[in-house]
Amino acid sequence: MSDATRARLVEWISRHRRYGSVLVVMLLVGLGLAALHHLTRSIRLADVTAAFHAIDRGQVAIALALTIASYLALTVYDVLALRIVGRPLPWRTAAMASFTSYTLSHNLGLALLTGGSARYRIYTRAGLDGPDVARIVAIAGATFWMGVMAVTGAALVLHRGALVLGDVTLGATMAQLAGLAILIGIVLLILLCSFGPRRIGWRGWSVPLPSGGQALAQIGVATIDLAAASAALFVLIPGADRALLPLFILAYALAIVAALISHVPGGIGVFEAVVLAAVPVDRTALFAALIAYRVLYYLVPLALGIVLLVLHEGQRRHPNTFRGAQQVATGIAPLLMSAATFGGGAVLLLSSALPAIPARLHDLSRVVPLPFIEASHFASSLVGTGLLLLAPGLYRRLDGALVATRALLVAGAAFSLFKGIDYEEAIVCLTIAGLLHYTRDAFYRRTALVARPLSPAWLASIAVVVAVSIWVGFFSYKRVGYSDQLWWEFGTRDDPSRFLRASLGAGVVLAAAACWRLFLPAPARPGDRAREEEVLAVLTQAERTDAMLALTGDKRFLFSPDGSAFVMYQVRGSSWIVMADPVGAREAWADLLWQLRALADAAQGRLLLYQISAEVLEIAIEMGLQIIKYGEEAIVDLHRFTIETGVKRSLRHAVRKLGREGAVFALVPAAEVSALMPELAHVSDQWVTAKRHREKGFSLGRFDAHYLSHFDCAVVRVEGHIVAFANVWRTADRGELSVDLMRHANDAPSGVMDFLFVELMQWGKAQGYARFNLGLAPLSGIEGRRLAPAWAKAAALLFRHGERFYGFRGLRAYKEKYAPDWAPRYIAGPGGLSLLRALRDLNLLIGRPRLMPGWGGETQRRADGVAAE
Structure with a gap:
């Protein structure tokens, strides 16, 4: 494969990898739901409903207590992580960050985007910076995996007999050997923490390792967390044998690992499939317990976490009063209202896939005509699909999304009542609509809803909800004999027909939205071209002179x-x-x-x-932008410039040596540069090939005939042939002189660029220019003192030890030969993770x-x- 083909392939993969990740998530969701379908093929919805109602209040109370214990253990993850990074905080702060982070990431997936953002919001206000928060997230994640490995290893060693996971069987000896290997790995890890290096890192970013005692504490806390979380599910299974608890904990750990590896939001489908396949109990009771567990361990903490986050915001802005509640709500509205709208859409879709409550439907049919009931059921599914599509618009603060969402929520409430007196859904829709109206000031962006496509994360989430709703429908009506006649059956008991029509309507809406976006003209962004x-x-x-980059x-x-x-x-x-x-x-x-x-x-x-x-x-x-020093610019005062000093001995030697070898400097006027373009292109091609570089842009010029024709060109000739050149930037007021594109041929004599610079500076001095700009030395002049922010410490470390990636110190040393004055240059941008994303985009833009x-x-x-x- 040629280099050009490989480069095109890499660029194509880079451009489409996010959508490839969506396809992978959809494939995993499909596999998980297919496994669920296989595992629940003999289970009836009526039996699951009966088993769900058979869970008594005592079981629910114990499960809630174990859930509280699990989340309390999760808060200790952050307490330990804070101590390991050397930034201990009060337990209340760590608990707030941990609880809100885990409730969001457990339900929504995308842990770095959801849970990581919650941690960042709380910890930065407590005095930590971005790198410290990243280290806390990494250490807390490591704590969880250490616990999972310890629990899995111990359960495999203690398990007697073969391990059966659906159609896969692992022999007793192999299972125990695997468990023993895992435990040995855990012991080696503890020894590494006790006697090994104190930090591990990559490319200038490092994470401290815990001590041996801290590692043991991490494993202990994670074990308590997993034991409590798995027991919370176990106690919800009616008549479960306590002898199965060790195997159940193993199955739970494997299900959690599978859900995390799959990256499916909330692990929905994947988690349930592994538990159903691994636990040898009545699957109907287990499936009902899994539904109750989703509510108790996931949804209830999520609601509490949102409330705590709102209260935290309120206390931060108005610590001694409830004044300003609306401003507080408005500040966090885009994220919360987007999630609530997405959840409301999911509720309407799932409701359309489930049978109506017969008594309510019977009462409704007495006062509402059947065609109106059928139309309301169909419209409810369309509203649910529309809410899924509008939720990203709320996250982006679009006023059009606000108006459309409120209208759909009110319509959804009405349709919920007229399709089966589902007043619970109507209350949810009206509550969300009221909160949207209450926080309407947060949605101020007057941007067309279709001007920006859905992100891969939203696409994956919508695909998961639609797929789950369809699976729920087919699970609910698995005993129905499907035929073409079902599409045209209308009656109070024809729930399967309503489900099929609702699913078709949702599919049509999604297909229409996809086609709409596909055939939209490319949005015209401001300032595409200028005269x-x-x-x-x-x-x-x-x-x-850097203005010439225009x-x-x-x-x-x-x-x-x-x-x-x-x-x-x-x-x-x-x-x-x-x-x-x-x-x-x-x-x-x-x-x-x-x-x-x-x-x-x-x-x-x-x-x-x-x-x-x-x-x-x-x-x-x-x-309100965050300021970061990027480096220093080397400025030579041309009024004082001379090479006849001791500190410029090397420059004086290079100029005289090149002069003896026949090198001649010339400044070619811009009008004559076009005639030299073939010879300049030859030199440029040699330089690019020798350096194995490719042309860059934005902050640098590139070899382009039209661009170079605007400027004079400094050239060095040997025996009449150009061996080096640079296009010359100069200001009209003769305040500054500089160069941009600098290239030399392979056979150019050593020191040719020094010769070019010195001759150009002497010419500029003679012409009355005030200064010569030698350009930027990135990361130069940044001191990583003990109390300096983390970015300054990282920059100073990279400047001192990053020569392998970029010649930071070498570039500074080269420019020091000209005895310049150094002027700072800065980057200003958003705070937090947004700054990292902006810097990533900048790197892509230049490259x-x-x-x-x-x-x-x-x-x-x-x-x-x-x-x-």
Whole structure:
């Protein structure tokens, strides 16, 4: 396979891997539901209902007590993790973070996105930073897996006889040997923690290892958690033999592992299938116990966790009063209302798949015509599907999603009453609608609902809900003889027909939504193109040479109302990334950046300012962005520049040596550069091949004839042939001189770039230029002191020891030869995980530049044109 083919394949996989993950989740859900169908083929819904009602209050009370014990043990996960990272906090804080995190991740899956976000929100307010929170999440996860392995190993060793998992049988000897191997691994891990290294890391990020005693505590706490959680399910099984408890705990641990590995949200279907396959008890009773367990261990703690999170927000903003409750609710509304709407849609779909309560339906049929009942049942499934599709819009704060969701919820409440007097569902729908109205101020973005496709996570969640509702329907009516006639049967007892029609309606709505998005025109983003003469006019006022990056052809532009300034940026994913300072009249800078932030916010994006100078810091701070020092820029004062000093001995030697070897410097005017383009291209190709690089963009120029034709070109010739070149950036006021694209041929003499720089600086000094910009030294000048933030410590560590990845120290040392002054450069962006995502998008943007379709056409006209956004 050629390098080009391999690169295209890697890029294609990278572009589609998220949707590939959706397909994998859907496949796993399908396999889990297929296994459930096989395991429950002899179970009837009526028997499950009877077994569910047979669970008495005493069993429920014990299960609730064990659930509380399990979640209390989960809070100790975080207590231990905080001690291991050396940042202990009060138990109340750790318990709040742990409980809200686990209730969200247990139910919704996507642990880093849901549970990780809850932890980050609470711990950062307690004084921790992002890397510390990441370490806590990693250590808590390791605690859980250590407990799972310990429980599994002990259960396999103690289990007598063969281990049967559905159609798979593991012999008694093999099971005990596997358990013994697991326990030996646990012992070795404890010894490693006792006598091994104190930290482990990768690429500058490290996690402290626990001591031997702490590792034992982790295993003990995790064992208590798993034992209590599994016992909470065990006590719900009517007439379960206590002798089966060790095997049951083993089956529970295996089911948890399978659910986590599958990445199915909440492990739904997968968890139940493993437990049903592994536990040799009456499957009808076990299935009923699993349903009750879902409610007690998952849904009840989720509701409590949401309430605690709301109270925590309220106490933070108004610690001594209940004033401002609406503002508190509005602040967390997008996430909670999105989840609630998604849950409401799931309830309506599941209800459409289950039989109506006969007594209620009989009473309803006396006052409501049968066609109206049938239509309400069908419409209820459509409303449920619509709510699933609208939930992502609420998460993105869209006002259109608010209006449509409220209307569907009210309609869903009415349809629930008219299809079977399902007042419970109606109460749920009306409650969610009321909360949406109460928090309506949170949904302010005037963006078309269809302007942005559903994310892979939402696609997977919708697929899971629809698949589960269909499976529930077929499980409920498994004794029905399916035929074409069922589609056309209408009667108060024809629940299977209503289920089929409701499922078809949901499928049609989903297919219509998919086709709608498929055939939508690509959304026009602001500032796709700009007229070149507009950009060139503003560049005449530039004070910094990096403003010339506006001509690389991979930027978007936002102009000030009078056209005297612009900000250049690009959109990658959800990140709106600004390159350097705004260009032009300084009085317009603040308005430009605020307007661009409004555009990014309206598009559900995040704003990142890259390589800004100290002049922009005040604006960035006012915008509430997090400031990070990125490095330092080397500035040579040309008025004082000379190589006739001791510290510049190496430069003086290089210039004189190249002069003796016949090297000649020349500055080719921009008008004559086109004639040299074939020779420059030859040198550039040699450089790219030798360095094994590929052209980059956004923050760097690329070899492009149109781009290079804008600038003078500094060349070095030997025997009449160009061996090195660099395009020259210079400001109109002669304040700054610099170079961008620097290339040399394979046969260029050693020191040729030093020769080029010195000659260009001397030329600039003679022409009256004030300074020469040697460019940035990333991570330079960042001190990782003991009390410095974690990002500063990581940057300092990477600068000192990261030469394997990038020549940080070498680049700084090279530029030091010119005795420059160092000026700081910064990155300003959102806080938390959003900053990491923005930096990832920045890296992709530089490594895979997006060239614009050429100059000309429409641009984002003026900043005053987006004020209404």
